[in-house]
Amino acid sequence: MTKLWGGRFTKETNKLVEEFTASIEFDKELALEDIQGSMAHVQMLSDCNIIPKDDAKTIQHGLQVIQNKINAGDVEFSVAHEDIHMNIEKLLIDEIGPVGGKLHTGRSRNDQVATDMHLYLKKQTEMIISLLTEVQSSILIKSKENVQTILPGYTHLQRAQPVSFAHHLMAYFWMFERDKERLQDSLKRINWSPLGAGALAGTTFPIDRAQTASLLGFDKIYPNSMDAVSDRDFIVEFLSHASLIMTHISRLSEEMVIWSSQEFQFIELDDSFCTGSSIMPQKKNPDVPELLRAKTGRVYGNLVGLLTVLKGLPLAYNKDMQEDKEGMFDTVKTLVGSLKLLAPMIHTMTVNETKMYEAVSKDFSNATDIADYLVTKGLPFRQAHEIIGKIVLYAINQDKYLLGLTLDEYKEFSPLFAEDIFKLLQPKHVVGAKKSEGGTSFEQVESQLALAEKLLYDAVPSS
Numbered sequence: 042m043t044k045l046w047g048g049r050f051t052k053e054t055n056k057l058v059e060e061f062t063a064s065i066e067f068d069k070e071l072a073l074e075d076i077q078g079s080m081a082h083v084q085m086l087s088d089c090n091i092i093p094k095d096d097a098k099t100i101q102h103g104l105q106v107i108q109n110k111i112n113a114g115d116v117e118f119s120v121a122h123e124d125i126h127m128n129i130e131k132l133l134i135d136e137i138g139p140v141g142g143k144l145h146t147g148r149s150r151n152d153q154v155a156t157d158m159h160l161y162l163k164k165q166t167e168m169i170i171s172l173l174t175e176v177q178s179s180i181l182i183k184s185k186e187n188v189q190t191i192l193p194g195y196t197h198l199q200r201a202q203p204v205s206f207a208h209h210l211m212a213y214f215w216m217f218e219r220d221k222e223r224l225q226d227s228l229k230r231i232n233w234s235p236l237g238a239g240a241l242a243g244t245t246f247p248i249d250r251a252q253t254a255s256l257l258g259f260d261k262i263y264p265n266s267m268d269a270v271s272d273r274d275f276i277v278e279f280l281s282h283a284s285l286i287m288t289h290i291s292r293l294s295e296e297m298v299i300w301s302s303q304e305f306q307f308i309e310l311d312d313s314f315c316t317g318s319s320i321m322p323q324k325k326n327p328d329v330p331e332l333l334r335a336k337t338g339r340v341y342g343n344l345v346g347l348l349t350v351l352k353g354l355p356l357a358y359n360k361d362m363q364e365d366k367e368g369m370f371d372t373v374k375t376l377v378g379s380l381k382l383l384a385p386m387i388h389t390m391t392v393n394e395t396k397m398y399e400a401v402s403k404d405f406s407n408a409t410d411i412a413d414y415l416v417t418k419g420l421p422f423r424q425a426h427e428i429i430g431k432i433v434l435y436a437i438n439q440d441k442y443l444l445g446l447t448l449d450e451y452k453e454f455s456p457l458f459a460e461d462i463f464k465l466l467q468p469k470h471v472v473g474a475k476k477s478e479g480g481t482s483f484e485q486v487e488s489q490l491a492l493a494e495k496l497l498y499d500a501v502p503s504s
Contacts (some may be wrong), residue, residue, distance in 0.1 A: 063120040067367050071125050072116075074160040075227050076108045078153060078236060079129070081256035083144055091246050092143045100144050103137035104129075112181035125157070126150045149240035151270040151358040156236040158366070160257065162279055163231050165373045166224050172380035173221050173286070177497055178386040180214045181490065183207075188486050191468050192307060192397035202409055203401040203468050206392065207490065208481040214493055216289040223282045232277045234259035238269035241357035267357040273347065274367050280344040283372045287337040290379055297390070301327050306396045313331045314382070329382055334382035336375050343368030401468045405433050407443055410471050411462065418457040426455050 080101060107129060110116045122128045124270060127150075150221030170445035184207035194204035210218035231458035237244065243266045250262045263269030300307035310327055318324035350364045401407075408429050415425035432454050444466050466468060476482040479489070 064124045064363050064366065065118045065120055065122065065128055067370060068125045068154075068157075068367075069118050069128075070370050071109050071154075071157040073108065074128065074157040074164075075113075075125050075129055075153070076104050076158045077160060078106055078253075078257065079144055081252075081253045082148060082236060083403065085249050085252045086143075086146055086246075086255060087253065089247055091146060091248070096143055099137050099140055100388055101135065103133045103141060106136055106490070107132050124150070124154075125155050144240050145390070147239070147244045147443075149238075149270070150234065151240050152235045152266075154240040155238075155270055156234065156257070157236065157271070158276065158369070159231055159233065162369070163228065163258075163277065165377075166228060166231060166279065169283075169286075169373075169376060169380065170221050170224050172377060172384070173217050175216050175384045176219050176380055176387070178494075179384040180210050180217075181493055181497060183387055183390070183392070184210045184486075185212070185490055187392055187394075188483055189469075190392060190394045190397060191401050193400050193404060200400075200404045202406050202475075203471050204475075204481040205472055205483060205486045206397065211486070211489055211493065213289060213293050216292075217286070218493075218496070220282065220286045220289065223285070224279075227275070227278050227282060229260070230278065232258075232260045233269075233275075234262045235269035235272070237261075238263060239264035241267050241270055266425070271354070271357040271359075271362075272350055273362065276365055276369050277344070277347055277351070280340070280347060280368065281370055283376050284340050284344050286376060287340045287379065290383060291334045291337040293383070294333040297330040297386075298327050298334070299452050305400075306393055307400075308393060309391040310386065311391075314386045314389070328407075329386055333379050333383065336379060340372050340375055343372045356462055362412055400469065401471075402444070402445040403442055404441060407466045407471045409466070410465055410474065411443065413460060414435045414465055415455060415457055420455070420457060485490050 061158060068332050083092070083097050083100045083104075086092045087094045093256060108115070116132065118125070118128045119131075122131050130141065133144060135141075187206040187210070190206040191203050192206050192209065193200040194202050194209065197346050234250065234257060236253045236257070237248050237250035254260075263272070297308065297310065299305055301310050310325075310330075312325070314327075314329045315325045316328045317327065346368050347365055350361050354361055410427045411432070412422065412425040415428065420428075432446070432451070434445070435450070435454075438448060439446075444463065448458065448462070451462060465474075473482050473484075476485060479485065
């Protein structure tokens with residue numbers, strides 16, 4: 042039999058079955074992690090006197106040769122050997138002879154693949170945290186340039202109150218900060234070692250699971266061998282966090298699409314992040330933020346897909362779990378690519394301060410400040426709210442904005458109005474007056490930026 046597990050079988054595997062069940066086309070992504078896990082495993086087998094030390098050295102040398110060939114692109118994996126584990130073991134035996142077959146002593150593909158995925162996801166999670174920091178840095182830089190830039194703040198996509206553009210952008214900084222915290226917390230669960238759990242019940246060999254965990258940089262070992270080989274919570278958790286990150290990316294992308302439209306003209310995206318039309322020569326399409334918005338759906342799909350795979354599985358390992366990898370790989374690729382584009386797109390976008398200021402000068406987003414003004418004069422807020430509503434309706438009917446009304450017109454609604462109302466209604470004054478902690482006043486925004494800068498750069502280790 043050509044299969045490494047073929048001793049019990051009397052027939053060759055049907056070719057269609059072989060192709061259908063093989064995972065090598067996607068799990069070859071785990072090749073280096075598989076070798077890393079094998080290196081630790083064989084070292085432990087040697088130290089525990091389970092295999093001769095000379096055999097262990099031969100195996101380690103063979104694994105290193107294979108790793109070098111993989112890095113050089115000189116390895117072709119075969120569907121006939123099903124998955125990355127059997128492919129590498131076959132390559133090892135071809136390289137060093139039958140002694141390569143001793144590598145699999147005391148382990149199963151079940152704990153082997155789980156180990157590979159823990160190692161892979163740990164590396165990718167750490168990289169994604171770093172990429173999120175780069176996005177935050179771009180947001181922070183652009184925000185520091187635009188503390189005094191004012192634009193309408195929206196609720197229900199209706200103009201609500203004017204805010205500092207820096208304040209608006211920094212909302213995304215804090216979203217991504219929470220994303221980083223979630224990923225950092227998830228590392229505690231990713232960093233568990235399943236190696237040594239065997240197929241599901243452990244092994245009769247006197248292995249040292251703590252040693253392999255230490256060699257691989259894991260913090261803990263799974264205390265239950267059945268849980269170790271069947272746990273995919275750490276992947277579900279990653280996909281969940283990735284989905285939320287993509288939600289935040291999508292929300293920011295949506296704003297970029299809106300802001301860069303002819304109707305808004307609040308920003309202009311750099312040409313390097315846009316494309317043109319094949320028929321309309323005037324077009325500059327925000328394709329990158331549009332695709333970032335769209336790719337959110339595929340990440341959601343990967344999360345729901347894995348949850349659906351797992352929902353009815355009995356313990357311990359089942360072939361269904363082969364479907365855990367493609368969605369994970371696709372999510373990593375999508376998320377990494379998205380973050381690598383987002384940071385420079387923010388950094389290079391041009392902010393149109395004039396258009397933003399024109400927008401807040403021709404709306405009723407300062408209405409709340411008039412209500413607050415009357416409250417300071419002793420009027421209950423609810424009564425002030427009603428008066429301002431009537432003033433806004435009057436102004437709309439007169440085709441005016443609040444700054445366009447005269448003092449006499451204001452006094453028709455309340456004798457409490459005085460000349461100081463016109464200073465209060467200026468956009469810069471409206472924004473500057475929101476001095477509550479976390480508010481949009483320029484002083485509060487500066488404090489927020491200082492906090493963010495300290496958080497961001499104190500957390501980055503010096504080189």
